Amino acid sequence: METNLAKILIIEDNDTMREGMAAIVGKMKHECQSASNGVDGLKLMAKKSFDLVVTDYKMEGINGLELLRQIKKSYPPIEVMIITAYGTIELAVEAMKLGAIDFITKPFSHDEFKLKIERLLERIQERKELARISEENIYLRDELEQQFNYSEIIGNTKAMQNVYRTMQKVAETDSSVLIYGESGTGKELVARAIHKLSPRKNKPFIRINCGALADSLLESELFGHEKGAFTGAVKRKQGRFELAHLGSIFLDEIGDVSPNMQLKLLRVLQEKEFERVGSEETIQVDVRILAATNKNLSDLIQQGKFREDLFYRLHIIPIYLPPLRERKQDIPLLVNHFIKKLTTAMNKPAKQITEAAMKRLTSYHWPGNVRELENLLERMIVLSDQDVIDVWDLPILQMAAGSEMLPNDLLDRFHLDLNAMLAAVEKQLIEKAMNETAGNKSQAAKLLGIQTSLLYYKLDKHKIISN
Ligand SMILES: Nc1ncnc2c1ncn2[C@@H]1O[C@H](COP(=O)(O)OP(=O)(O)OP(=O)(O)O)[C@@H](O)[C@H]1O
Numbered sequence: 219m220e221t222n223l224a225k226i227l228i229i230e231d232n233d234t235m236r237e238g239m240a241a242i243v244g245k246m247k248h249e250c251q252s253a254s255n256g257v258d259g260l261k262l263m264a265k266k267s268f269d270l271v272v273t274d275y276k277m278e279g280i281n282g283l284e285l286l287r288q289i290k291k292s293y294p295p296i297e298v299m300i301i302t303a304y305g306t307i308e309l310a311v312e313a314m315k316l317g318a319i320d321f322i323t324k325p326f327s328h329d330e331f332k333l334k335i336e337r338l339l340e341r342i343q344e345r346k347e348l349a350r351i352s353e354e355n356i357y358l359r360d361e362l363e364q365q366f367n368y369s370e371i372i373g374n375t376k377a378m379q380n381v382y383r384t385m386q387k388v389a390e391t392d393s394s395v396l397i398y399g400e401s402g403t404g405k406e407l408v409a410r411a412i413h414k415l416s417p418r419k420n421k422p423f424i425r426i427n428c429g430a431l432a433d434s435l436l437e438s439e440l441f442g443h444e445k446g447a448f449t450g451a452v453k454r455k456q457g458r459f460e461l462a463h464l465g466s467i468f469l470d471e472i473g474d475v476s477p478n479m480q481l482k483l484l485r486v487l488q489e490k491e492f493e494r495v496g497s498e499e500t501i502q503v504d505v506r507i508l509a510a511t512n513k514n515l516s517d518l519i520q521q522g523k524f525r526e527d528l529f530y531r532l533h534i535i536p537i538y539l540p541p542l543r544e545r546k547q548d549i550p551l552l553v554n555h556f557i558k559k560l561t562t563a564m565n566k567p568a569k570q571i572t573e574a575a576m577k578r579l580t581s582y583h584w585p586g587n588v589r590e591l592e593n594l595l596e597r598m599i600v601l602s603d604q605d606v607i608d609v610w611d612l613p614i615l616q617m618a619a620g621s622e623m624l625p626n627d628l629l630d631r632f633h634l635d636l637n638a639m640l641a642a643v644e645k646q647l648i649e650k651a652m653n654e655t656a657g658n659k660s661q662a663a664k665l666l667g668i669q670t671s672l673l674y675y676k677l678d679k680h681k682i683i684s685n
């Protein structure tokens with residue numbers, strides 16, 4: 219379910235109210251249906267699936283609570299929000315106990331209703347995602363581990379399974395493969411795996427970062443040079459294409475190659491031959507081409523920066539690696555994989571991660587993709603001596619991800635000012651502890667896990683008034 223495309227059913231006997239709410243939901247671009255009583259509502263649910271039912275409590279026939287009971291019995295995945303009247307808090311409590319996701323108290327404004335629906339849909343989506351993750355985890359443990367573990371590539375989502383299928387098919391061939399994906403999505407990993415799966419696996423796999431070298435250097439790196447071909451060419455050198463003979467060459471960052479070098483590459487791809495710099499002798503090679511880029515080559519072609527003919531030579535088989543934020547269900551698998559791999563490599567005892575911490579890591583959007591996740595876990599494992607990784611061990615950005623306690627507005631307010639944010643969080647926690655213990659400082663200090671004397675100091679520092 220996309221939060222911007224939810225299916226919502228409104229059940230309310232007051233025509234003006236019902237139409238008003240339906241109009242708001244419709245404007246939010248959600249699919250909305252409505253009914254004026256519980257029986258009609260249930261008929262609609264029998265025909266069609268909904269993500270959320272918003273129902274009034276006081277209605278002729280079935281009231282909102284009875285309706286909630288029936289929905290939870292017959293259609294458990296549907297979430298229900300009850301509309302209650304002002305001053306009926308027990309009713310709201312009862313509704314929550316029966317499994318309502320939330321309630322809203324009449325009268326409410328247009329904006330209040332809209333905000334409530336937005337928040338609810340976010341929560342519903344999060345719930346669904348977590349349910350899916352735990353299912354997939356069980357699935358993986360049971361049978362998929364070997365089947366879908368190509369040379370350390372972790373991931374079990376549809377998108378990754380497609381990648382594995384393509385890899386398996388192309389591995390047997392000599393076709394060129396172009397691997398796309400944002401930075402850190404595993405392009406190099408996939409290129410190496412294709413080589414390992416291919417009949418060329420016992421021959422060299424040669425990588426060259428085309429983006430890192432100036433033209434003249436790149437040319438001699440790729441094709442080699444004769445002694446004296448240019449200043450500094452003190453002896454003859456074999457290029458990467460020659461070194462990769464009978465194996466695979468991995469042209470990394472192919473989107474960064476200059477037009478001049480593109481032309482030269484095109485020739486090798488077409489004729490499988492080239493000359494060393496400063497030589498007339500034509501060298502023939504049998505090389506499998508793998509290329510990767512995090513650029514959008516179609517855009518580059520449109521801008522005249524990338525040759526279309528070279529593109530078609532490389533693009534014989536494209537493989538697209540989705541960003542991690544589009545396959546969040548893979549995050550728990552990756553986290554467990556990296557924890558195991560890193561603790562073993564560092565000779566550290568095994569570590570567990572709490573569900574809450576895993577949830578935050580899963581909610582984070584990972585702009586640096588798998589590499590960022592791996593680096594973060596590495597830092598945490600190096601720095602921490604605990605056997606369990608909890609929410610509090612996470613860096614602030616990941617800690618804040620998807621949590622209500624450290625909402626985005628905290629981030630908006632402090633940007634990346636770590637000290638200011640930590641101070642704000644500290645103050646919030648201390649106030650909470652003081653409230654919970656009705657101002658008993660030694661108890662509050664215990665809750666906070668600090669010395670009472672330190673609490674005195676901090677109360678003073680944050681100017682928290684206490685008796
Ligand atoms: N699916 C995966 N399973 C396990 N490890 C992964 C996966 N994807 C990436 N990694 C790890 O993340 C790191 C980055 O991967 P890789 O170098 O292949 O990314 P890339 O797409 O080539 O990035 P860039 O565009 O920045 O070069 C590597 O350490 C790699 O082992």
Ligand SMILES: [Mg+2]
Pocket residue numbers: 405406470
């Ligand atoms: Mg790379």
